[in-house]
Amino acid sequence: MSNSYQYDGYCDIKHMVLIGVFLFIINFPFFSSCYAQSNALVADLSKSNISINTDFNGASLLLFGSIAGKDGDDIIVVISAPPTEIITRKKSKMSGIWVNSNSIKWKNAPAFYQIFSTDTLSKIATKDVLQSLGIGTQFLNLKFEKSEEFDTNNYNEWVEALNRNMESASLWKTNENAVQVIRGALFRTEVDLPANITTGDYEVRIIHFRDGRFIAEDKTAIAVKKAGFSAIIYRLAHEYSIFYGIFAIAFAVFAGWLAAAIFRKT
Numbered sequence: 689m690s691n692s693y694q695y696d697g698y699c700d701i702k703h704m705v706l707i708g709v710f711l712f713i714i715n716f717p718f719f720s721s722c723y724a725q726s727n728a729l730v731a732d733l734s735k736s737n738i739s740i741n742t743d744f745n746g747a748s749l750l751l752f753g754s755i756a757g758k759d760g761d762d763i764i765v766v767i768s769a770p771p772t773e774i775i776t777r778k779k780s781k782m783s784g785i786w787v788n789s790n791s792i793k794w795k796n797a798p799a800f801y802q803i804f805s806t807d808t809l810s811k812i813a814t815k816d817v818l819q820s821l822g823i824g825t826q827f828l829n830l831k832f833e834k835s836e837e838f839d840t841n842n843y844n845e846w847v848e849a850l851n852r853n854m855e856s857a858s859l860w861k862t863n864e865n866a867v868q869v870i871r872g873a874l875f876r877t878e879v880d881l882p883a884n885i886t887t888g889d890y891e892v893r894i895i896h897f898r899d900g901r902f903i904a905e906d907k908t909a910i911a912v913k914k915a916g917f918s919a920i921i922y923r924l925a926h927e928y929s930i931f932y933g934i935f936a937i938a939f940a941v942f943a944g945w946l947a948a949a950i951f952r953k954t
Contacts, residue, residue, distance in 0.1 A: 728756040729904040731875075731894040736908070738881065739915035746883045750876060751804075753906070755896050757872040762805065762812040762897040765867060765877060766823055767910070769800035770888040776850050792846050793833040799886040800859050801825060804866045804877045813900050821895065821902065825851060825860055858882040887912050 731753030738747050751765060774797045780789035803823065805812060819827045830847065854860035859882065867877040890910040896903040 728754070729894065729896050729906045730754050731892075731906045731908060733892070733908060733910065736910055738885075738910060738912045740885075740887065740912065741915045744883055746885075747881045749879050749881070749910075751879055751892065751894070752874070752876040753894060754874050755869075755872070755904070757869070757896065757903075758898065759872045760898075761869060761872050761903070762807055763867045763869060763875050764806075764809070764812060764823060764895045764897065765804040765879075766893040766895070767800065767802050767804075767879065767890055768798045768893075769886060769890050769912075770798070771796035772799045772886065773797075774799070774850065774854075776846055776853060778849070794850060795831040795833060796828075797830055797850065797854075798828070798860075799888070800881075800890065801828075801854070802860065802879075803862045803864075804879070805862075805864050806867045806869055806875075808864050809862070812897050813902070817900065817902065823895070824862075857884060859884070881910075881912075885912055887914055 731751060734750040734752075735747065738749075755761065755763070774794045776792050776794065777788045778790040779786045781787075782789070803809070809818060809824065813821075813823075818824055822828075826847075830850075832846075851860060863877075867875055869875045890912060892908045892910060894906045894908075896905070
């Protein structure tokens with residue numbers, strides 16, 4: 689009797705486990721959809737392709753999207769260009785003349801880096817959270833090639849100089865309170881690209897926060913390319929540098945000869 693009771697109890701537990709697994713399987717799509725909806729974040733751009741020609745004076749575009757959020761949620765948008773080499777120079781006064789006395793070459797600095805947010809970054813999330821997500825120029829993990837006179841103790845001064853130079857060129861900037869969120873569901877922000885941007889595929893990150901916590905992230909891209917006659921010159925200079933150099937010398941010689949001929953006649 690005792691063995692029969694234990695066997696029946698084991699069968700009941702086994703049946704309950706099987707029923708539970710079956711219910712979980714058939715309801716899994718429902719739970720997955722609910723989770724996806726709670727973290728839904730979709731974004732897009734009014735322009736995803738920017739053409740740089742001879743009369744390019746910058747471009748304006750609109751970034752917009754929707755979130756499954758609540759009132760008070762925050763959005764941070766990070767737009768960054770591909771990393772490139774940037775040289776920062778230090779000038780010193782020698783014999784009454786300002787000359788370049790030292791320099792540092794940054795190996796992986798983004799040629800464009802701008803942040804757009806609904807509020808000040810310090811109010812949206814803590815420094816540790818921002819660092820973990822790589823939001824902010826102070827968390828770019830810059831690599832550099834130093835000169836012989838470079839003093840590593842002055843590293844922070846060089847970083848500040850890089851920030852000043854890029855900000856003065858309108859290439860690095862933090863635009864706080866620039867993103868509008870409507871009823872915790874729709875968001876938008878206007879993005880202005882300056883005339884001195886470089887070509888490449890720009891990464892656009894849209895990050896959703898709630899009460900200082902990371903909720904979701906979406907990514908899109910902006911393709912910036914040369915167009916028209918400037919594209920021909922750019923391609924010739926980079927892909928056929930020898931022929932470009934020969935053409936440049938020949939053109940300079942011809943221009944000099946033409947100017948001399950005109951002034952000789954006058």
